[in-house]
Amino acid sequence: xxxxYLMGLLLIVLVLLDLRLGxxxxxxxxxxxxxxxxETLNEQQWVILSKFxxxxxxxxxxAGAALPVCGLQMQTLFRNPLAGPYVLGISSGASxxxxxxxxxxxxxxxxxxWSLALAAWLGAATVMxxxxxxxxxxxxxxTILILGIMFxxxxxxxxxxxxYFSQASALKSFVIWxxxxxxxxxxxxxxxxxxxxxxMLLITLAYSKVLNGLMLGEEYAASMGIRIxxxxxxxxxxxxxxxxxxxxxxxxxxxxxxxxxxxxxFLFNRADHRILMPATMLTGMVVMVISDIISQLPGTExxxxxxxxxxxxxxxxxxxxVVMNRKAQSI
Amino acid sequence: xxxxxxxxxxxxENFSIGHQKEQVLLSDLNLRVDSGxxxxxxxxxxxxxxxxxxxxxxxxxxxxxxxxxNGKAIKEYDLPARARMAxxxxxxxxxxxxxxxGxxxxxxxxxxxxxxxxxxxxxxARVDEALEEVQMSPFKHRKLDRLSDGERQRAMIAxxxxxxxxxxxxxxxxxxxxxxxxxxxxRLLSRFRDAGKSIVYSTHDLESAMQCADKMWIIxxxxxxxxxxxxxxxxxxxxxxxxxxxxxxxxxxxKFMFKGEGKGSVRLLGKEDRTRLWTENALxxxxxxxxxxxxxxxxxxxxxxxxxxxxxxEGETANFTSLYKLARFLIQGK
Numbered sequence: 001x002x003x004x005y006l007m008g009l010l011l012i013v014l015v016l017l018d019l020r021l022g023x024x025x026x027x028x029x030x031x032x033x034x035x036x037x038x039e040t041l042n043e044q045q046w047v048i049l050s051k052f053x054x055x056x057x058x059x060x061x062x063a064g065a066a067l068p069v070c071g072l073q074m075q076t077l078f079r080n081p082l083a084g085p086y087v088l089g090i091s092s093g094a095s096x097x098x099x100x101x102x103x104x105x106x107x108x109x110x111x112x113x114w115s116l117a118l119a120a121w122l123g124a125a126t127v128m129x130x131x132x133x134x135x136x137x138x139x140x141x142x143t144i145l146i147l148g149i150m151f152x153x154x155x156x157x158x159x160x161x162x163x164y165f166s167q168a169s170a171l172k173s174f175v176i177w178x179x180x181x182x183x184x185x186x187x188x189x190x191x192x193x194x195x196x197x198x199x200m201l202l203i204t205l206a207y208s209k210v211l212n213g214l215m216l217g218e219e220y221a222a223s224m225g226i227r228i229x230x231x232x233x234x235x236x237x238x239x240x241x242x243x244x245x246x247x248x249x250x251x252x253x254x255x256x257x258x259x260x261x262x263x264x265x266f267l268f269n270r271a272d273h274r275i276l277m278p279a280t281m282l283t284g285m286v287v288m289v290i291s292d293i294i295s296q297l298p299g300t301e302x303x304x305x306x307x308x309x310x311x312x313x314x315x316x317x318x319x320x321x322v323v324m325n326r327k328a329q330s331i
Numbered sequence: 332x333x334x335x336x337x338x339x340x341x342x343x344e345n346f347s348i349g350h351q352k353e354q355v356l357l358s359d360l361n362l363r364v365d366s367g368x369x370x371x372x373x374x375x376x377x378x379x380x381x382x383x384x385x386x387x388x389x390x391x392x393x394x395x396x397x398x399x400x401n402g403k404a405i406k407e408y409d410l411p412a413r414a415r416m417a418x419x420x421x422x423x424x425x426x427x428x429x430x431x432x433g434x435x436x437x438x439x440x441x442x443x444x445x446x447x448x449x450x451x452x453x454x455x456a457r458v459d460e461a462l463e464e465v466q467m468s469p470f471k472h473r474k475l476d477r478l479s480d481g482e483r484q485r486a487m488i489a490x491x492x493x494x495x496x497x498x499x500x501x502x503x504x505x506x507x508x509x510x511x512x513x514x515x516x517x518r519l520l521s522r523f524r525d526a527g528k529s530i531v532y533s534t535h536d537l538e539s540a541m542q543c544a545d546k547m548w549i550i551x552x553x554x555x556x557x558x559x560x561x562x563x564x565x566x567x568x569x570x571x572x573x574x575x576x577x578x579x580x581x582x583x584x585x586k587f588m589f590k591g592e593g594k595g596s597v598r599l600l601g602k603e604d605r606t607r608l609w610t611e612n613a614l615x616x617x618x619x620x621x622x623x624x625x626x627x628x629x630x631x632x633x634x635x636x637x638x639x640x641x642x643x644x645e646g647e648t649a650n651f652t653s654l655y656k657l658a659r660f661l662i663q664g665k
Contacts, residue, residue, distance in 0.1 A: 079428070206446065206447075208447070208448065209441065209444065209446065209447060209448030212438060212441070212448060213438060213441050215428040215430060215438070216428065216435070216438065219385075219390060219419075219421060220419070220421070220438075222390050222410070223388065223390060223414060223417075223418060223419035224414050224418075224438065224439065224441045224442055224494065225410045225411035225412075225413065225414030225415070225441060225442040226410065226441070227410055265429070271428055271429050271430045271434065272434060274447065274448060
């Protein structure tokens with residue numbers, strides 16, 4: 001697959017470009033030199049690189065791989081090209097958790113970062129458990145989809161009430177969280193994120209065969225020997241943990257989850273999940289690093305909220321999908 | 332093995348199906364499918380055809396009794412083993428994934444592949460063979476949504492075929508098909524049967540089922556009648572089956588006719604040839620019977636390649652150059 005190598009190469013180039021970017025210039029040669037044990041970077045450059053740019057890059061790569069994988073799983077399970085990682089209400093659950101901490105308890109500042117992430121993660125996990133319970137009782141996967149959307153809307157309504165009654169400073173922290181950021185994940189947080197996201201991604205890769213079986217619907221899948229109940233639990237659990245973790249640490253990051261699987265389908269022209277799953281991860285990482293580069297507005301001192309950038313990249317793809325693409329058949 | 336020494340592929344014992352305990356559709360079913368046998372399941376809408384087929388192979392829970400597949404209760408199979416025993420084709424033509432025919436058919440090998448789903452050379456050969464079998468080889472790389480209904484259904488059947496099961500269960504496989512496609516498909520299933528597979532399929536098309544099935548299961552009044560098509564015909568079941576509707580079964584012609592009220596009788600003059608046969612068909616359709624003492628007289632006159640029908644009724648005479656015009660006259664009286 002030439003395209004796979006091409007995308008890999010593109011990712012490496014983008015990663016180096018992203019690392020170079022910022023108010024302090026660090027040349028590629030110096031970076032590589034340092035990598036090979038030479039003292040080509042000064043103290044300040046090394047701190048900037050290791051404490052800021054590398055963690056942000058790692059966060060971008062993890063989020064870029066994780067969210068589209070959630071989207072792909074949801075699109076295949078619900079056989080709906082417009083499903084994304086957040087359709088089950090996972091993002092709303094995370095937002096609700098974050099809102100409780102920031103708006104309810106009024107926690108702000110650095111100390112709040114941890115409790116915020118934890119609350120967001122708990123919110124996402126609660127919604128997930130609720131959905132697992134529902135999916136055990138309800139056989140029809142479309143009903144679950146509708147319930148997820150209802151959870152989402154319900155939680156959004158509660159959050160807007162909380163926002164209405166909250167202090168201006170708390171409101172500001174919450175709004176900033178909801179704009180998303182790749183730069184707040186450092187040290188132990190990054191470690192937790194890595195150790196949560198990576199195993200989940202490996203599980204999704206191992207479930208590629210099962211996802212292929214699901215493409216003809218759950219009934220055919222069952223007739224071909226796939227354990228539907230267990231598969232649903234695995235798909236919901238991995239999706240919730242991936243999307244919940246990313247949202248907890250980075251805030252909601254829109255449209256990457258819906259749009260990237262379609263980009264991967266288009267670029268790789270394959271529907272086989274054994275190809276499509278890694279292809280989606282790779283494409284997601286490329287798109288996320290591009291978004292990160294754009295969000296830093298090269299040549300300026302300003303940084304755009306990442307959620308806005310990814311949405312502006314993702315929305316045209318979804319519009320193209322709806323308007324140009326053959327009806328709603330392209331999962 | 333039963334006393335006659337034949338294998339039962341499927342054996343239902345006091346089997347009950349339905350959606351919940353309160354909604355039993357059919358109960359205490361005792362039915363058999365032998366190996367190399369084609370069974371047609373007939374019944375009106377809502378009588379439980381689809382539910383029976385799905386429950387039989389474990390896609391829906393049963394409400395009681397047992398279903399033995401090859402002598403072993405369906406509940407005791409683990410899922411991949413069950414998938415190597417029974418395959419399924421549904422009638423639903425819902426949104427199709429953007430898979431090619433070849434990719435979709437290859438999914439039928441899922442129960443045989445390892446956890447990564449890698450297909451061996453033999454698996455690929457099997458897919459090609461199945462596509463050949465259903466005459467879909469030229470379409471291997473075409474996307475599913477670019478197929479006609481008949482082609483899509485044949486591809487779905489190829490997928491079930493590569494699943495290599497003793498039993499194939501098909502829910503209304505001919506539902507969206509025209510007559511040639513319907514017969515092609517039934518003939519295809521007959522070939523599988525001749526190769527030793529057992530086939531159970533549901534259909535509304537009693538006529539094609541009468542011609543090909545070894546056995547029929549007919550759902551009537553919440554019971555299933557089992558037997559060779561002719562056994563069931565002999566028992567008078569077909570007339571009973573449609574007694575509440577406007578259809579009757581014509582035993583000699585082996586087809587269903589509208590009952591239609593008698594419109595009158597016709598005395599038909601003309602040679603015993605195709606023209607007369609088709610004229611009789613037309614009269615039959617309009618509800619006229621043909622006999623010696625008919626009140627209306629129709630004479631067929633042929634000169635060269637042109638045919639004329641001359642109708643005489645109550646002293647009036649009218650000439651027609653086609654059966655259509657004759658029919659319009661009989662219906663409208665002008």
